[in-house]
Amino acid sequence: MSQEVRGVISRSKGAPVEVTTIVVPDPGPGEAIVRIQSCGVCHTDLHYREGGINDEYPFLLGHEAAGIVEQVGEGVTDVAPGDFVVLNWRAVCGVCRACRRGRPWYCFNTHNAKQRMTLTDGTELSPALGIGAFAEKTLVHAGQCTKVDPAARPAAVGLLGCGVMAGLGAAMNTGNVTRGDSVAVIGCGGVGDAAVAGAALAGATTIVAVDTDSRKLDWARKFGATHTVNASETDPVEAIRAATGGFGADVVIDAVGRPETWKQAFYARDLAGTVVLVGVPTPQMQIELPLLDVFGRGGALKSSWYGDCLPSRDFPMLTELYLQGRLDLDAFVTEEIALDQVENAFDRMHHGDVLRSVVVF
Numbered sequence: 001m002s003q004e005v006r007g008v009i010s011r012s013k014g015a016p017v018e019v020t021t022i023v024v025p026d027p028g029p030g031e032a033i034v035r036i037q038s039c040g041v042c043h044t045d046l047h048y049r050e051g052g053i054n055d056e057y058p059f060l061l062g063h064e065a066a067g068i069v070e071q072v073g074e075g076v077t078d079v080a081p082g083d084f085v086v087l088n089w090r091a092v093c094g095v096c097r098a099c100r101r102g103r104p105w106y107c108f109n110t111h112n113a114k115q116r117m118t119l120t121d122g123t124e125l126s127p128a129l130g131i132g133a134f135a136e137k138t139l140v141h142a143g144q145c146t147k148v149d150p151a152a153r154p155a156a157v158g159l160l161g162c163g164v165m166a167g168l169g170a171a172m173n174t175g176n177v178t179r180g181d182s183v184a185v186i187g188c189g190g191v192g193d194a195a196v197a198g199a200a201l202a203g204a205t206t207i208v209a210v211d212t213d214s215r216k217l218d219w220a221r222k223f224g225a226t227h228t229v230n231a232s233e234t235d236p237v238e239a240i241r242a243a244t245g246g247f248g249a250d251v252v253i254d255a256v257g258r259p260e261t262w263k264q265a266f267y268a269r270d271l272a273g274t275v276v277l278v279g280v281p282t283p284q285m286q287i288e289l290p291l292l293d294v295f296g297r298g299g300a301l302k303s304s305w306y307g308d309c310l311p312s313r314d315f316p317m318l319t320e321l322y323l324q325g326r327l328d329l330d331a332f333v334t335e336e337i338a339l340d341q342v343e344n345a346f347d348r349m350h351h352g353d354v355l356r357s358v359v360v361f
């Protein structure tokens with residue numbers, strides 16, 4: 001027996017999103033229905049609406065979510081009705097070539113629900129990142145549900161489901177930041193500020209935050225930045241070198257994802273340092289570099305998919321740090337909004353007014 005709930009869909013390219021009735025089927029084998037308590041508004045949702053991801057409209061948007069498991073399908077043993085979970089968009093398969101080699105955070109065959117949610121006329125919906133959580137309930141693969149301490153505020157820990165995890169993990173997992181490191185973060189939105197927070201948690205002693213918007217730099221200081229650079233006024237490469245004894249940072253994280261910011265990251269890094277690309281470029285973007293600089297500067301040029309996280313390992317640990325007051329996830333929640341305000345939240349995001357607007361049910 002299916003059920004009808006309210007959800008936010010994007011019907012066609014560029015058109016404003018709308019709240020409508022969606023049909024959620026009973027969970028099949030390996031699937032779960034989650035009653036959503038909170039879901040953050042992420043840039044990727046806007047990318048979907050604008051046709052930047054693919055053309056499979058209509059989309060059911062939303063993917064940075066926390067909620068309560070309501071129903072599970074056959075064979076589900078890791079979660080049960082009543083569990084408080086954060087949803088993830090990389091449910092590890094356990095058997096692909098990456099998983100078998102003990103690197104499940106790279107899993108090349110992640111799981112989503114097999115059944116589709118639909119509109120009332122039967123039109124199949126494409127859930128954003130296989131989640132679709134701007135909805136009172138959503139259908140996911142049970143592996144997309146990670147149990148965390150129910151004492152945590154849903155609007156805060158739900159953000160671990162995407163951007164905040166990507167940023168924290170870019171520093172802690174991909175960049176391998178450790179105590180005493182110098183780190184620079186280019187672009188201090190939700191993802192970049194989480195990278196700043198991750199660098200601080202990992203023990204970095206110098207953390208340089210770079211943005212073109214001075215409001216973002218004020219926020220970055222709250223997350224642990226020791227230096228700030230306004231890239232619209234100052235050359236960020238020079239400024240990062242100046243903050244690191246003239247050498248450059250051990251790890252530079254590009255949380256914008258444009259050729260110019262990646263090049264800044266490349267040259268603002270110390271010899272044998274690491275560049276981490278966590279911002280997502282568009283298909284048109286190209287980069288050209290002297291190959292001798294790539295060789296001569298050494299080190300590692302890495303990309304960070306979802307912060308190289310392992311939800312089952314990282315979500316409960318980060319929730320614990322949050323509950324202990326050592327990771328301020330509340331500071332990412334600029335505002336709590338209702339389901340019918342997602343379009344509005346896109347505007348505020350576009351103007352840089354918020355780190356995260358979070359839909360609360």
Ligand SMILES: NC(=O)c1ccc[n+]([C@@H]2O[C@H](COP(=O)([O-])OP(=O)(O)OC[C@H]3O[C@@H](n4cnc5c(N)ncnc54)[C@H](O)[C@@H]3O)[C@@H](O)[C@H]2O)c1
Pocket residue numbers: 042043044162163166186187188189190191192210211212213216231255256257261277278279280281304305306307352355
């Ligand atoms: N790798 C992943 O798994 C993953 C996950 C989630 C998001 N992302 C990506 O991370 C990126 C950042 O996401 P967000 O939610 O923080 O976005 P955001 O728009 O909130 O933040 C981007 C920040 O970059 C700043 N900026 C723009 N151009 C700049 C420049 N030239 N120099 C310095 N700063 C500049 C903006 O002022 C803004 O503060 C996006 O590309 C997003 O798609 C990646």
Ligand SMILES: [Zn+2]
Pocket residue numbers: 092093094095096097098099100104106107108109110
């Ligand atoms: Zn796998």
Ligand SMILES: [Zn+2]
Pocket residue numbers: 042043044045063064162163
């Ligand atoms: Zn996201």
